[in-house]
Amino acid sequence: MRVSRIQAEENRQTVIDVASRLFREHGFDGIGLKDLMKGAGLTQGAFYKQFQSKDDLAAQASRRALESAFGRWSAAADPQDPLGAVIAFYLSMGHRADRTDGCPVVALGSDAARQGADVKASFEAGIRKYLEMLGPWVGEADAEEPGGKAMAILSTMVGAVLLARAVNDERLSKRFLQAGAESVQRESSAGRAKQGRRK
Amino acid sequence: MRVSRIQAEENRQTVIDVASRLFREHGFDGIGLKDLMKGAGLTQGAFYKQFQSKDDLAAQASRRALESAFGRWSAAADPQDPLGAVIAFYLSMGHRADRTDGCPVVALGSDAARQGADVKASFEAGIRKYLEMLGPWVGEADAEEPGGKAMAILSTMVGAVLLARAVNDERLSKRFLQAGAESVQRESSAGRAKQGRRK
DNA sequence: ATTATCTATAGATCTATAGATAATGC
DNA sequence: ATTATCTATAGATCTATAGATAATGC
Numbered sequence A, B: 001m002r003v004s005r006i007q008a009e010e011n012r013q014t015v016i017d018v019a020s021r022l023f024r025e026h027g028f029d030g031i032g033l034k035d036l037m038k039g040a041g042l043t044q045g046a047f048y049k050q051f052q053s054k055d056d057l058a059a060q061a062s063r064r065a066l067e068s069a070f071g072r073w074s075a076a077a078d079p080q081d082p083l084g085a086v087i088a089f090y091l092s093m094g095h096r097a098d099r100t101d102g103c104p105v106v107a108l109g110s111d112a113a114r115q116g117a118d119v120k121a122s123f124e125a126g127i128r129k130y131l132e133m134l135g136p137w138v139g140e141a142d143a144e145e146p147g148g149k150a151m152a153i154l155s156t157m158v159g160a161v162l163l164a165r166a167v168n169d170e171r172l173s174k175r176f177l178q179a180g181a182e183s184v185q186r187e188s189s190a191g192r193a194k195q196g197r198r199k
Numbered sequence C, D: 001a002t003t004a005t006c007t008a009t010a011g012a013t014c015t016a017t018a019g020a021t022a023a024t025g026c
Helices: A005-026 A033-039 A044-050 A054-076 A082-090 A093-097 A104-112 A117-137 A148-166 A170-194 B005-026 B033-039 B044-050 B054-076 B082-090 B093-097 B104-112 B117-137 B148-166 B170-194
Strands: none
Touching: A005 A033, A005 A044, A005 A054, A005 A104, A033 A044, A054 A082, A054 A104, A054 A117, A082 A093, A082 A117, A082 A148, A082 A170, A093 A148, A093 A170, A104 A117, A104 A148, A104 B104, A104 B148, A117 A148, A117 B148, A148 A170, A148 B104, A148 B117, A148 B148, A148 B170, A170 B117, A170 B148, A170 B170, B005 B033, B005 B044, B005 B054, B005 B104, B033 B044, B054 B082, B054 B104, B054 B117, B082 B093, B082 B117, B082 B148, B082 B170, B093 B148, B093 B170, B104 B117, B104 B148, B117 B148, B148 B170
């Protein structure tokens, strides 16, 4: 029954990956350890050799989910128009429909607010990375502290997808995504104009 | 043990009120029927004479929560500068700290996305009311369909509070709220300028 | 000898239902 | 007679732990 240390570490990573997706789909309270472990091909009994508690896994899975989402932004951002490219997939009906692999801030933001400091630390680290990436795109210098324009734009993007998911009417959802995209474009081009970098 | 019909109806309303607050605090999956009923001074056994299921209560409590939040907007909105007044409390550290009585879209938006059509219908109705109220404040005519500017502004407000709650660092939270407020003011004054109503 | 995973289980809690009780409503 | 609420419980599920097993690592 025992497996090698390498295999055990691989299993641990698989559990974190699976949890990062299943938590986004069902919420932290919406799925149990049994189903999380089953998703990784293991049984519930193996859990506590790998993690301290369900909260511990929630923190690690949140970190993993944010990293994965950041990777998507990096991959999508083509050099010509990185913000436009990110907006195109973030503010889309595809993203609205795909909680499992979508942005964890939207999928779990309300849940994260009820969690402990560890889960919030994972979110905070991921959110800071988003802001660092957004800053230069909207005409803000690389700075220690994130800029207000990047923060407002991220808020608009997150809010638009959250609202698009909270309603039944798909036409209304589309309008939230579209309105968000237009607003972000306005805000960002105003920023770049100030720097004399309007395209 | 039996109470009058009037008392029974009062009890029902109390359960809905209590649930609208406790769901915002703990999430739909984070609190059970026993504690919900205890909050209204009843026992769990009385639940199913009043509601079809927990989902049924979730839909009714969501409706109640949105109505209550809309009431707060109406109360806060002074005629001189209604948007400014709403922003002042919505994008505040007080609102960040008070999930229980705060905006249900922020407190339960991620959860609502996982719920059935009834809960989403409650959210949709409430969100449409928010938009109807916002429209005229940002220079949009009263129309059948909500305007894009109001939708973008609501997205920014919701997103800013969601992000402010998902991080540990209070300074970062404040900056999200501040950045959201400034962005909304920019967007709305641009709207009013177009209509020649700049103050 | 150590240990990663398994099966089994403790003890709590969850939603929902059943039957008893006592007050209302006719 | 009806019924709003109560106590009690069914049956499922939850997190966490205990002990068995079998392969690894020394």
